[in-house]
Amino acid sequence: MAGGQPVFIVDPRKEQTKGKDTLSMNIAAAKAVASIVKSTLGPRGMDKMLVNPLGDITITNDGATILKDMDIEHPAAKMVVEVARSLEDSAGDGTTSSVVFTGALLEKAEYLIEKGVHPTIVVKGYRLAAANAVEVLENMAVSVAEEDREMLEKAAKTAITGKATQKYSTLVAKLATDAILTVQERGIADIKRILISKEVGGRIEDSEFVEGVAIDKVALDRNFPLKVESANIALIDTPMEVGKTANKAKLQVTSIEQMDLFVKEEEKGLFDMADYVIKSGANAVFCGKGMDDKIADYLQSRGIYAARRVQAEALQKISNATGARIVRNIKELEAKDLGHAGLLEQDRDGDQGKTYLRDCAAAKAVSIIIRGGTEHVVDNVGRALDDALWVVKSVFEDGKVVAGGGASEIEVALALRAYASGISGREQLAIQAFADAIEEVPRTIARNGGMDAIDSILNLRAKHAEDKNAGFNVFTGDIENMLEKGVIDPLRVKVNTIKSASEAAEMVLRVDSMLKAQSQSIQDVKLEHRADSYDAMAPGPTMF
Numbered sequence: 001m002a003g004g005q006p007v008f009i010v011d012p013r014k015e016q017t018k019g020k021d022t023l024s025m026n027i028a029a030a031k032a033v034a035s036i037v038k039s040t041l042g043p044r045g046m047d048k049m050l051v052n053p054l055g056d057i058t059i060t061n062d063g064a065t066i067l068k069d070m071d072i073e074h075p076a077a078k079m080v081v082e083v084a085r086s087l088e089d090s091a092g093d094g095t096t097s098s099v100v101f102t103g104a105l106l107e108k109a110e111y112l113i114e115k116g117v118h119p120t121i122v123v124k125g126y127r128l129a130a131a132n133a134v135e136v137l138e139n140m141a142v143s144v145a146e147e148d149r150e151m152l153e154k155a156a157k158t159a160i161t162g163k164a165t166q167k168y169s170t171l172v173a174k175l176a177t178d179a180i181l182t183v184q185e186r187g188i189a190d191i192k193r194i195l196i197s198k199e200v201g202g203r204i205e206d207s208e209f210v211e212g213v214a215i216d217k218v219a220l221d222r223n224f225p226l227k228v229e230s231a232n233i234a235l236i237d238t239p240m241e242v243g244k245t246a247n248k249a250k251l252q253v254t255s256i257e258q259m260d261l262f263v264k265e266e267e268k269g270l271f272d273m274a275d276y277v278i279k280s281g282a283n284a285v286f287c288g289k290g291m292d293d294k295i296a297d298y299l300q301s302r303g304i305y306a307a308r309r310v311q312a313e314a315l316q317k318i319s320n321a322t323g324a325r326i327v328r329n330i331k332e333l334e335a336k337d338l339g340h341a342g343l344l345e346q347d348r349d350g351d352q353g354k355t356y357l358r359d360c361a362a363a364k365a366v367s368i369i370i371r372g373g374t375e376h377v378v379d380n381v382g383r384a385l386d387d388a389l390w391v392v393k394s395v396f397e398d399g400k401v402v403a404g405g406g407a408s409e410i411e412v413a414l415a416l417r418a419y420a421s422g423i424s425g426r427e428q429l430a431i432q433a434f435a436d437a438i439e440e441v442p443r444t445i446a447r448n449g450g451m452d453a454i455d456s457i458l459n460l461r462a463k464h465a466e467d468k469n470a471g472f473n474v475f476t477g478d479i480e481n482m483l484e485k486g487v488i489d490p491l492r493v494k495v496n497t498i499k500s501a502s503e504a505a506e507m508v509l510r511v512d513s514m515l516k517a518q519s520q521s522i523q524d525v526k527l528e529h530r531a532d533s534y535d536a537m538a539p540g541p542t543m544f
């Protein structure tokens with residue numbers, strides 16, 4: 001016995017919340033995240049202006065970007081953000097929908113828990129509902145043939161409608177489709193092979209797709225070959241010049257002959273370097289560091305292309321695409337270290353410009369060069385392109401799409417309500433709640449489009465009796481067949497949205513106590529779940 005003294009098993013200075021308090025705090029935090037991004041959802045969503053501590057401005061309605069830049073502190077809100085971000089990494093789109101859906105799932109769960117349904121029952125019902133919802137989506141999905149460019153472009157356009165660069169959605173969708181169809185191999189498209197470079201200055205319309213690698217470098221001057229057919233490429237990541245000594249050193253030269261000898265020796269060292277390149281059989285050299293003019297002249301006189309101070313990233317790109325090995329000790333350069341490209345071509349504008357490597361031997365690589373008047377424009381096109389690439393990849397790889405504009409969510413909600421009626425026990429309530437929650441996505445799309453949220457959902461539900469692909473045309477306020485309108489989402493995005501949102505909601509619902517270290521960093525916050533502590537919360541029989 002402790003003799004009436006309180007027993008502290010946890011540092012009493014730690015802030016501790018339990019049971020219902022923890023839950024309602026966490027739900028409130030997750031709902032707050034949802035309410036921030038809600039207004040950006042859908043083609044007529046608003047933008048957010050994000051300003052970082054340095055005063056840099058980003059204007060976007062991309063959920064992932066907003067959440068990343070918001071520096072969210074609350075642990076439960078952080079969990080929601082993490083799950084949404086993992087969605088961005090696996091499907092590249094759908095983050096805003098997933099966060100809005102998570103918020104709605106938690107709001108409905110809170111209501112049920114207040115009425116006496118235990119959180120574990122809610123979690124169980126949500127899991128049943130999520131599995132069922134995925135089946136519904138799979139059944140309503142439409143197949144897309146691999147070579148069906150039109151459908152791929154439509155999916156890409158749907159993903160970027162409403163992003164700041166909507167005016168250029170046709171162009172961006174085409175760039176993304178070209179890139180994915182070119183890099184794909186046996187039905188899989190590796191986005192890492194698509195190299196995106198951004199150029200401020202110029203018009204968006206001049207953005208281009210290049211088969212091969214495009215790097216922001218040209219040869220030292222215009223006397224180097226502008227074109228090298230069947231290029232054998234050497235990549236050298238060491239200075240091709242006379243090195244400075246690390247410590248200050250003095251060299252005393254006492255006669256002109258000695259001076260001559262010294263200069264000759266130095267030159268010999270330089271020519272030796274050039275000879276290693278020539279001997280290897282290379283007819284193009286990219287050097288990551290400086291290159292002495294004497295070496296450059298020597299190479300040029302032999303018709304060899306040479307570029308210096310090429311960024312490490314570009315060297316790596318060339319290496320991946322052409323199979324060249326990046327050599328650090330030039331003496332070791334051999335023919336087997338060289339990479340190959342069918343054609344090397346310079347596009348010079350004075351001393352600036354680009355070098356293109358086409359028909360690369362090692363891997364199919366493509367480049368997209370985004371051009372635009374200001375950094376903001378270029379960044380925005382870049383974000384839209386990123387979404388489009390992911391969407392085209394998903395549709396190409398899976399060959400499945402669902403109708404957009406709220407059609408798939410309404411179809412899932414209707415199917416879940418029918419499914420719930422066959423489930424006995426309180427899980428039924430949770431499944432119904434799940435159905436209500438998923439409708440929050442089309443409701444928000446409609447509301448953001450200036451439509452009446454209640455009427456439009458009711459009308460859409462009714463319309464689904466005859467057309468399961470009916471959705472909102474937010475530009476006219478009508479309900480139309482979304483497949484015919486070309487508003488389509490990848491099945492993968494919609495499935496992952498449901499999975500990630502129910503996962504996030506489950507994580508929040510399972511936490512029943514929180515221990516927070518005082519005045520320490522956020523890492524010290526610990527979330528726990530204990531199976532029994534909700535029992536105290538349930539106020540006996542429920543009203544259902």
Ligand SMILES: Nc1ncnc2c1ncn2[C@@H]1O[C@H](COP(=O)(O)OP(=O)(O)OP(=O)(O)O)[C@@H](O)[C@H]1O
Nearest residue numbers: 041042043062063093094095096097158161404405
């Ligand atoms: N023209 C359109 N008419 C109606 N709905 C559309 C149209 N274009 C897209 N949508 C719908 O908008 C939703 C996507 O909106 P949005 O891109 O803003 O959010 P997200 O994809 O969930 O998140 P994020 O793109 O920020 O990661 C999808 O449900 C899609 O079907």
Ligand SMILES: [Mg+2]
Nearest residue numbers: 093094159387
């Ligand atoms: Mg999107």
